[in-house]
Amino acid sequence: xxxxxxxxxxISYNTTEKKIKINISWRxxxxxxxxxxxxxxxxxxxxxSKGNCVWREIKxxxxxxxxxxxxxxxxxxxxxxPIGAYNTKKARTKEGIRxxxxxxxxKSLPEPLIILVLYLxxxxxxxxxxxxxxxxxxxxxxxxxxxxxxxxxFPIMKASKITSESIIATYDSQYLISAKLKGASNVxxxxxxxxxxxFIDSMxxxxxxxxxxxxxxxxxxxxxxFPGLINKLIESYVNKDMNTVFxxxxxxxxxxxxxxxxxxxxxxxxxxxxxxxxxSGNKVII
Amino acid sequence: xxxxxxxxIIGLIIMVLMILVIVFDTRIIRVDPFSIDKGVTYSLGDExxxxxxxLPPNRLDTFGTxxxxxxxHSLMVVGLKVTIxxxxxxxxxxxxxxxxxxxxxxxxxxxxxxxxxxFYTFFNIxxxxxxxxxxxxxxxxxxxxxKLAILMTSLILAIIGWGKLAKSLRDEVEKIVIKExxxxxxxxxxxxxxxxxxxxxxxxxGRVLTTLCILGVLGISVGMSKFGNIDLSNxxxxxxxxxxxxxxxxxxxxxxIISESYWLAIFPLLGFAFxxxxxxxxxxxxxxxxxxxxxxxxxxxxxxGYHLSPKTYLNEWxxxxxxxxxxxxxxxxxxIIVFIIMTPVYERPVEKLHKVNGDNITKHxxxxxxxxxxxxxxxxxxxxxxxxxxxxxxxxxGLMPAFEEEGKNGNKTYSYTREYTSKTNDGETIKxxxxxxxxxxxxxxxxxxxxxxxxxxxxxxxGEYKGLDESGTSIGAALELARTLxxxxxxxxxxxxxxxxxxxxxxxxxxxxxxxxxxxxIDISSFYIYFNYLGVGKDNKVYLNTSTIxxxxxxxxxxxxxxxxxxxxxxxxxEPEYFGDTLKVPDALFKNxxxxxxxxxxxxxxxxSDYHGKKQDNINKIDYNKLEAHTQTLMEMAVxxxxxxxxxxGY
Numbered sequence: 047x048x049x050x051x052x053x054x055x056x057i058s059y060n061t062t063e064k065k066i067k068i069n070i071s072w073r074x075x076x077x078x079x080x081x082x083x084x085x086x087x088x089x090x091x092x093x094x095s096k097g098n099c100v101w102r103e104i105k106x107x108x109x110x111x112x113x114x115x116x117x118x119x120x121x122x123x124x125x126x127x128p129i130g131a132y133n134t135k136k137a138r139t140k141e142g143i144r145x146x147x148x149x150x151x152x153k154s155l156p157e158p159l160i161i162l163v164l165y166l167x168x169x170x171x172x173x174x175x176x177x178x179x180x181x182x183x184x185x186x187x188x189x190x191x192x193x194x195x196x197x198x199x200f201p202i203m204k205a206s207k208i209t210s211e212s213i214i215a216t217y218d219s220q221y222l223i224s225a226k227l228k229g230a231s232n233v234x235x236x237x238x239x240x241x242x243x244x245f246i247d248s249m250x251x252x253x254x255x256x257x258x259x260x261x262x263x264x265x266x267x268x269x270x271x272f273p274g275l276i277n278k279l280i281e282s283y284v285n286k287d288m289n290t291v292f293x294x295x296x297x298x299x300x301x302x303x304x305x306x307x308x309x310x311x312x313x314x315x316x317x318x319x320x321x322x323x324x325x326s327g328n329k330v331i332i
Numbered sequence: 333x334x335x336x337x338x339x340x341i342i343g344l345i346i347m348v349l350m351i352l353v354i355v356f357d358t359r360i361i362r363v364d365p366f367s368i369d370k371g372v373t374y375s376l377g378d379e380x381x382x383x384x385x386x387l388p389p390n391r392l393d394t395f396g397t398x399x400x401x402x403x404x405h406s407l408m409v410v411g412l413k414v415t416i417x418x419x420x421x422x423x424x425x426x427x428x429x430x431x432x433x434x435x436x437x438x439x440x441x442x443x444x445x446x447x448x449x450x451f452y453t454f455f456n457i458x459x460x461x462x463x464x465x466x467x468x469x470x471x472x473x474x475x476x477x478x479k480l481a482i483l484m485t486s487l488i489l490a491i492i493g494w495g496k497l498a499k500s501l502r503d504e505v506e507k508i509v510i511k512e513x514x515x516x517x518x519x520x521x522x523x524x525x526x527x528x529x530x531x532x533x534x535x536x537x538g539r540v541l542t543t544l545c546i547l548g549v550l551g552i553s554v555g556m557s558k559f560g561n562i563d564l565s566n567x568x569x570x571x572x573x574x575x576x577x578x579x580x581x582x583x584x585x586x587x588x589i590i591s592e593s594y595w596l597a598i599f600p601l602l603g604f605a606f607x608x609x610x611x612x613x614x615x616x617x618x619x620x621x622x623x624x625x626x627x628x629x630x631x632x633x634x635x636x637g638y639h640l641s642p643k644t645y646l647n648e649w650x651x652x653x654x655x656x657x658x659x660x661x662x663x664x665x666x667x668i669i670v671f672i673i674m675t676p677v678y679e680r681p682v683e684k685l686h687k688v689n690g691d692n693i694t695k696h697x698x699x700x701x702x703x704x705x706x707x708x709x710x711x712x713x714x715x716x717x718x719x720x721x722x723x724x725x726x727x728x729x730g731l732m733p734a735f736e737e738e739g740k741n742g743n744k745t746y747s748y749t750r751e752y753t754s755k756t757n758d759g760e761t762i763k764x765x766x767x768x769x770x771x772x773x774x775x776x777x778x779x780x781x782x783x784x785x786x787x788x789x790x791x792x793x794x795g796e797y798k799g800l801d802e803s804g805t806s807i808g809a810a811l812e813l814a815r816t817l818x819x820x821x822x823x824x825x826x827x828x829x830x831x832x833x834x835x836x837x838x839x840x841x842x843x844x845x846x847x848x849x850x851x852x853x854i855d856i857s858s859f860y861i862y863f864n865y866l867g868v869g870k871d872n873k874v875y876l877n878t879s880t881i882x883x884x885x886x887x888x889x890x891x892x893x894x895x896x897x898x899x900x901x902x903x904x905x906x907e908p909e910y911f912g913d914t915l916k917v918p919d920a921l922f923k924n925x926x927x928x929x930x931x932x933x934x935x936x937x938x939x940x941s942d943y944h945g946k947k948q949d950n951i952n953k954i955d956y957n958k959l960e961a962h963t964q965t966l967m968e969m970a971v972x973x974x975x976x977x978x979x980x981x982g983y
Contacts, residue, residue, distance in 0.1 A: 059475045066472070143620055147339045150616045154538060154608040156545040158585060159601040165589065257456035264461050265546055269586055276462070280550070283466065291466075295458060302457045 082292050091293040095286070100293045104278055108297060110185065111263070111274035114193055115301065118259050121198045126205020127248065133206060134213045152203075157265050161196045168192055185273060197266045201259050205248065208255070212247035216240055242316060249313035253306050260302060337632075339617030343534075346610030354413045355672075358893055361406040362886045363393070365576040366908050368559070369401025369882030372925065386593050392883045396595040398584065399568040400559060403883050404599055411576035411600075414478070414554060415544060416607065418486050418577075423536040425490030430498035431529055435521075437498070438505020448502060451495030461546045463492050468547065474557040478575050481555040489540055497536055504528050527622045527629035534615030538608040544579045545604040553580030558910040558936075567591065574910065578603055678897035680968075681975040686820045688812050688967050690960035696725075696808030697800065697959075701951045706798050708788045710764055710836050718786055722767050722807065722834050723748045729815045731769030734831060734852050752847035756840045764836045766848045769814070771821050773829040773974060778887070779853040780974050781831045781860040781928070782966075784810050785838035785917050789945065798949040803838075805866040805954060809963040810834065816967055817974075826974040829853050835917060842920030849924045859888050860928030861969060862918045865943065867959025869933035874899050874965070875909035877918065877930035885927040894972045895929060902965040911936050914944075929969075933962060 056070040085092035090101030216222055216239065225235055248255075267276040275294050282290040353360070373382040385401040387393055395404035437444035455463065467488055473481065508524055509516055553573035560572050568587055573580025581600040588596040621628040638644055645662055648655035699705070700718065708715045726733075726748055733746040751765050767786070773779070784806040788799025798804060814832045821830075831853045837844035848854055876899070881888045896906050911930055913919045918930045934943065 057470065057472050059472050066476075143335065143338055143617075146616055146620050147342065147613065150339060150612045151609050154605065154612045156542050156601060156604050156608060158545060158549045158582070158597070159605050162585075162589070162594070162597055162601060166594070253453075253456055257459070260457075261459040261461060261546075264459055264465075265549060268550055269589065271586070279462075280465070283469065295462075299457050 082289075085289050086293060086296060091296070092289050094282075094290045095288075100290050103290065104275065104294060104297065107273055107275050107278040110272065111267070111276070112301065113190060114197060114266075114272070114274060115259060115263065115305070117190065117194045118197045118201055119255075119305070121194065122201035122205045122255065122259075123248070125198075126202045127209045127244065129202065130206035130209025131213060131244075134210045157200065157262055158269065160199060161265060161269055164196055164199075165192070168195075189272075193266050193270050193272050196270070197259065197262055200262055201255055204255050204258055208248050208251045209244055212244045213240065215247075216243045246313055246317045249309050249316075252309045252313075256302060256305060260298070337617045337621060339613045339620060340632075341617075343610050343613030343615075343617055346606065347614065350412060350416065350607060350610065353409055354416065357410050357413060361403070361409050362889060363403035363406045363883045364878045364881045364889050364892050365402065365406040365410040366574075366877075366879050366910070367402060367406075367881045367883070367889075368562075368879045369397070369884065371401065386596060388593070389595055392886070395599045396593075397883065398571070398581070398596055400562065400571050401882055404581070404595065407576045407581055408578070408599055408603055411578050411581065412603070412607075414482065414575060414577035415541070415579065415604075418482055418489070418544060418554065419537045419540040419607075419611075421482065421486035422489040422493070422540040423533050425486055426494040426497050426536055426540075427529055427533055429490060429494040430501055431525075434498040434501035435505055435525065437502045439509055439516075439521075445502070448495060448498045452499045453495075455492060455495055460493050461543055461550065464489065464543065464547050465550045465552060467492075468552045473554075474560065474572065476556065478555040481575075485554055489543060493540070493543065496539075497532055501525065501528060501532065524626050527618060527626050530629070531615045531618035531622065534611045534618070536615075538611040538615065541604055541608045541611065545582065545601070545608075548579030548582030548600070549585045551583050553577065553583055558912075561912060575908070678894045678901075678972070680971075682820065682824065682971055684823060685968065685971060686816045686823075688816050688960060688963045690956060690963075692815065693805075693808045693812045693959055693963055694956055696811050697804050697954065698951065700804045700807060701798055701800055701949075708786060708799055708803065708836075710762060710787055710840070715787055715836065718807070719749065719765055719767060719834075722786060722811065725811045726767070726769040726814060726832065729769075729811075729818050731771060731814055731818065731832060734768035734770050734833075734854075735766075736852065750848070750851070752844065754837070754840075754843040754847055756843055760840070762837060762840050762843065764840075764844050764847075766836070766844050767834040768831055768848070768851070768854075770829055770831045770853060771818055771826065773821075773826040775827060776829060776853065777857065779829040779831060779858050780970060781833050781854060781858050781926075782810060782813060782970060783833040783835065783860050783862045783917065783921070784864060785836060785842075786834045787836035787838055788948075789839065800951060800954065801868045801943060801948045802864050804948070805868070805959055806864045807834065809863065809866050809959065809966065812963055813967055813970065817970055820971060820975075824975070826971075827976065828974040830970065830974050831858075838916050840916070842916035842918075845917060845920035845924065849926070854926075856925045856927075858926055858928075859891065859973060860918070860921055860926055861931060861966065861973075862915070862921070862928060863931040863962075863966060864915070865933045865939065866962040867933060867954045867956060868943075869938065869958075872904055873907040873935075874904040874962070875907050875930075875932045875935050877909050877911050877932075879910055880918070880922040881927045888927050891973050891976075892929065895969050898968045898972060899965055902961055902968070904961070904965065907935065909935055911939075914939065931962075931966060931969075933958070 056068070058067050058069060059065070090099050091104075092100050094100050094103055222235065222239055225239060263274070264276050266272060267274045268280065271277065275298060279291055279294040279298075282294065369385060371382065371384045373380055385397045386399050387397045389396045393403050393405065395408060397403055398407070433444045433447060437448055468485070473484070476484065505521065505525060508521060551572075554577050555575040557572040558574040560570050562571065568584070571583070573583055578600045582597065585597040588594060618629060621632060645659075648659050648662075652659065699721065704714065705718045705721070706714050708718050733748045735747050735750040737745045737747060739745055748769050749765050749767050751763065753761060753763050755761055785803050786807050788803055810832060817830055820826070833848065833854065835842070835844040835848065876895070878892050881892060899906050909932065911918065911932070914936055915930060918928065921928060932939075
């Protein structure tokens with residue numbers, strides 16, 4: 047983030063001497079950092095290069111991005127967990143090399159390619175003229191559909207992977223074997239042990255799922271001209287409005303942390319394992 | 333018997349294909365990747381037909397063209413090398429950072445653990461691509477050379493992305509330590525971790541390629557932005573990627589979607605997908621083996637070493653019948669490799685190549701440094717003196733005068749000079765003279781124009797404006813080339829005619845070129861070699877602009893390949909350069925749709941900072957050895973073009 051605030055000539059390249067030169071002192075760097083944070087906490091995320099309140103400027107974009115992220119999280123969980131559970135049977139048998147092969151091929155397809163293919167399919171199937179949004183930040187419900195679908199593909203795959211791995215691990219655990227031996231019914235095992243553990247594991251892995259959503263958000267927002275925070279960040283960066291860029295980066299970080307904290311709290315409420323006991327090496331199953 | 337690991341096999345096949353494309357890059361393309369084309373409009377009666385780029389895939393441009401008229405197929409093939417180099421270097425740097433830190437963290441290092449946690453968490457919150465975007469969109473990245481750009485991009489991507497790799501390696505080390513209950517020998521640990529790190533090198537390369545792909549979509553390209561100033565005067569805006577590489581090609585993806593020019597995105601994306609699949613399959617294949625037992629990896633490595641060993645190959649011959657299949661495959665591979673090594677890229681088209689004489693060039697330069705030629709500004713008596721000198725030299729060499737005049741009685745007269753009056757873009761009326769002489773070849777098709785400007789600045793305050801570096805050295809070189817090529821043609825006549833064209837108005841949008849187009853042997857089927865700033869420059873590079881050879885003129889690209897070989901053989905490094913309208917004469921030729929090469933001893937940046945509008949009166953500043961070597965290189969380029977057989981050209 048400091049790099050964003052550096053003046054354009056802070057690092058320069060002399061084409062004839064072919065040398066990189068640093069034209070900024072440590073003191074100047076310190077001042078830039080101090081000013082950046084000062085501006086950030088001055089009122090509602092400070093003011094942009096035109097003197098407007100940054101929060102007021104980015105609020106509609108914030109709303110759009112938040113809807114996009116939350117919808118993706120809900121869809122990933124709602125679809126990813128059942129798909130993962132459905133795939134468990136296949137995954138339980140030792141993974142053959144052919145399965146590894148196909149999984150790797152699918153995993154290797156770059157996000158922009160998937161988005162482009164998806165875009166072309168939707169255009170063809172629904173006979174749309176264009177899906178991209180331009181020069182507007184007010185969008186209707188319909189405008190969210192394609193970006194949400196594009197953003198959800200990889201998180202659904204990830205959520206289903208987390209789920210199936212968790213189910214396999216839980217199936218093989220001692221307490222589940224004990225429960226089976228004690229004569230607990232399948233429904234009871236599923237309701238009391240399996241679903242709870244799978245959910246806890248999903249919560250545990252949630253930060254990686256969030257990281258995936260955030261990384262893909264960059265591509266989806268950019269390609270579809272989606273009026274969200276990422277597009278606003280890039281637009282502000284191109285316009286050299288560094289205060290807005292800095293504030294948006296801060297807000298993105300904040301969204302990530304808040305969502306993670308919420309899921310950690312949910313996990314801690316459901317999880318019967320005491321964190322402190324785990325860190326001291328004594329796993330206590332209640 | 334162990335089952336075949338299809339992931340590794342398919343991954344290796346993809347990798348071999350990529351290596352072959354990298355090795356044979358320029359041999360499998362038919363259009364120069366640096367060639368641009370601004371399109372053309374034809375009038376057919378009342379109808380106007382225009383060719384506007386980007387063009388969808390067609391017979392000439394298999395993968396279509398981009399808005400600058402560059403051939404997408406050529407960009408894909410040549411760009412693979414840069415893209416893969418960055419990915420591989422980044423993966424290597426990441427491993428160098430991650431392995432030791434992960435190792436110490438895994439065996440209990442608290443500081444290294446916190447270090448990994450910080451990097452991993454930070455780049456989970458702020459996506460790696462967003463940080464990359466902010467860093468790589470700094471101005472400095474559009475000004476550095478390709479090599480430096482590759483190194484810096486790799487280092488930065490390694491620094492911002494090593495956390496994830498370190499975390500996964502640390503988890504593996506921890507697993508082993510827990511399994512061995514803390515009593516683990518470091519050597520054994522290394523032995524177990526090495527296959528993991530090796531597999532991760534491939535998967536990490538795949539991950540870097542994904543990052544590069546997304547950065548490309550966001551508008552990041554690698555290396556200098558030399559085409560950035562070209563105004564495309566349509567919705568495409570400016571194009572910043574100069575060097576062929578895949579990320580830069582994806583800069584257009586967003587606009588390609590809107591304008592339905594999908595080929596601009598699909599081909600680079602498929603290239604990325606194909607290479608990511610290749611690297612990931614090898615990595616995942618190795619991990620699959622390790623999951624069974626880490627010794628499987630060492631067994632396979634041993635097996636590969638055994639099969640590749642020359643000793644094994646010789647032993648297989650001893651039992652020929654039993655090893656027939658192996659012998660056939662290996663022998664075929666050996667034959668192909670030998671064939672590649674032995675096949676020369678460039679063969680001299682003449683038995684005896686004449687050498688240029690350095691003393692002659694020096695004599696010309698010293699003559700032109702005299703005060704009576706000083707400046708050579710248009711409309712002055714000095715330029716008239718220069719013209720008379722050039723004309724006399726051409727006559728002495730025995731070149732035929734190129735300009736035909738019809739007298740009053742119908743008789744045709746020939747002269748070396750043609751006067752013209754023209755209006756510049758600023759509306760100024762100027763009078764100038766073009767000078768030209770030629771050597772007749774066996775065919776009139778595709779003649780060669782050796783062209784330079786003989787004028788210099790229009791005004792300078794202090795009067796010392798001899799223009800030695802710009803046109804002084806190049807007039808000297810052109811005259812010596814005329815003498816040597818004439819001598820060469822007396823040994824064996826050239827296949828193509830060679831025109832020596834000396835033009836003025838280089839400071840007036842090169843309007844002299846507009847006037848000379850259509851004269852004998854000077855038209856859009858000609859190929860030009862323009863040169864200036866010979867015998868000067870800080871480095872041993874030759875700056876070559878090949879951007880005027882578009883897919884419509886792809887027949888000339890073979891010659892560009894030979895040119896590069898010739899320059900290398902003469903001890904110079906080839907550096908692609910785009911001069912644009914900085915050099916008016918080649919720009920005027922380009923605007924008239926004539927294809928060719930600009931050959932310069934200095935780069936555009938060096939020209940603008942050290943030569944443009946500066947005094948050029950110090951004759952001792954010229955490196956005469958370099959000037960002679962430059963001229964000899966030009967001589968070989970000309971011979972390569974004009975003497976190659978009709979059969980080799982196919983027309």
